[in-house]
Amino acid sequence: MYQHVEAYAGDPILSLVETFKQDPRPNKINLSIGIYFDNEGKMPLPESVRVASERLGIKTQAYLPMEGHAGFREQLGQLMLGADNPALQAKRVAVVQTLGGSGALRLGADFIHRWFPNAKLHVSDPTWDNHRGIFMGAGFTVQTYPYYDAATIGVKFDEMCAYGVKFDEMCAYLQGLPENDVVLLHPCCHNPTGVDLSVEQWDTVLKIVAERKLIPFMDIAYMGFGDTFDSDAYAIRRAVDLNLPVFASCSFSKNMSLYGQRTGGLLVLAPTADEAELILGQMKLTVRRMYSSPPAQGGLTAYNVLSDADLSAQWQNEVYEMRDRIRAMRQKLYDVLSARQPEKDYSYFIRQRGMFSYTGLSVAQVHRLRDEFAIYVLDTGRLCIAGLNDSNIDTVANALATVFAE
Ligand SMILES: Cc1ncc(COP(=O)(O)O)c(C=O)c1O
Known part of the structure; x- marks a missing residue:
């Protein structure tokens, strides 16, 4: 009955997340999807939002x-x-x-x-x-x-x-x-x-x-x-x-x-x-x-x-903390990459704003990051900076420096 229904090729971002989940390598790093993660790699609930939803309760x-x-x-x-x-x-x-x-x-x-x-x-x-x-x-x-x-x-x-x-x-x-x-x-x-x-x-x-x-x-x-x-x-x-x-x-x-x-x-x-x-x-x-x-x-x-x-002011400050963490990760990427390859200008990492960076990685470099380093970035070279944290930033920065040096 449904033989004529066309197969859906899948969403490129969501499909990559599925591939990531199935990757058995324990040190894998997901920088593909647009989700804000905190420094522990968790999806945080701002305290203001937690208080507000608790007041609301479940009814x-x-x-x-x-x-x-x-x-x-x-x-x-x-x-x-x-x-x-x-x-x-x-x-x-x-x-x-x-x-x-x-x-x-x-x-x-x-x-x-x-x-x-x-x-x-x-x-x-x-x-x-x-x-x-x-x-x-x-x-x-x-x-x-x-x-x-x-x-x-x-x-x-x-x-x-x-x-x-x-x-x-x-x-x-x-x-x-x-x-x-x-x-x-x-x-x-x-x-x-x-x-x-x-x-x-x-x-x-x-x-x-x-x-x-x-x-x-x-x-x-x-x-x-x-x-x-x-x-x-x-x-x-x-x-x-x-x-x-x-x-x-x-x-x-x-x-x-x-x-x-x-x-x-x-x-x-x-x-x-x-x-x-x-x-x-x-x-x-x-x-x-x-x-x-x-x-x-x-x-x-x-x-x-x-x-x-009060909650609204607290919320805005919590968002600014997220913004500042993203900025700090951008700075760290810039510092490591610039130290390893001083002849190149990596300042675009700190000039760009928000969760994403267009890294300039080619598709081949993106695939090398995935295959060799278990680091997941979109094929377009889009990297979610909000997926970086103190534990993975050095690994990512060094892997980037390696593939950029190709
Ligand atoms: C630019 C842009 N617009 C809209 C959306 C969709 O937002 P929502 O997830 O709330 O539907 C996203 C989500 O990633 C986005 O990046």
Whole structure:
């Protein structure tokens, strides 16, 4: 009966995790998946999130409304846009609690494709693999805009963060797009490269987005891991200030460690409060037809953190500790590699931001790392810095130095 069903080749990241699990070598190191691990190699639960979920307890939860928990949605709006953002006060922002960041991407994609059926999606080259899949699943044609500049790896730069992007090519590409096309942007901690735009570059990009009347879809899954919560949200807030038709998909998977609780949200800025209501109504309809309502536990936990001033401050500090640990690991990699190969410039490891580093490893080098050293990195050369710790950093740095020296 099902002979005609096509086999699924599997997701490249999740398949590699399975291969890792089956690897019998005791010293194996997994730097492939985008999960934050602490210095003991464990997936930590921030104390603030633990306290909030304990307060919540385990009890029967009624269904949440289609659009999610009202308090969670209010807190999310304030976290993303700033507490006193005039657009929030004017009720011009439709906010929906979603199944993680992925759910927010799909909900936004479905809405745009339904009401702007000719709009194409443009993603950075490269981007998180599933961006393409999620939007194609919603019916989009997906194209790429120039972004990462591999030629800058190993070259010395003066300006922090003003490197690694084919910025002129990116701008020229965006200039050529038709009205209402969607541009997927990473406000901070670009996945997979770790290469972000500077504030000046954001201003230029958003100016083009405004002039060309494009739809900026801002996907923020690592808020607080780049710099500060406020500065990581710069591009989103600036786009809202400019009154652009912003879609912002947000995830609490990494920064609250709520991976399996599927906790995230979608924000859409409308020109008027009435239009925000229309958008919200259509999103409720989509949710009703797809999964009816979001899971309660994660949303309520996040709400309990964000709505309590002390817990919220504690949480932000805990995220900054994670950010600082990632930075320390970047520095250590840089130190070891530079000491072993002083003729090369490894400063990209400390310039990139967030959990990931595009290492510049070739596929052959990635496979050598896996076969010879039991170190798992994606074939693209993406390495999850958050998987490094005091116990494995020397092994990894030395293995990298060895394969880089080939
Ligand atoms: C850039 C980006 N967007 C969205 C997501 C999806 O987030 P979630 O796991 O909450 O669905 C991820 C997760 O890795 C991501 O890296």
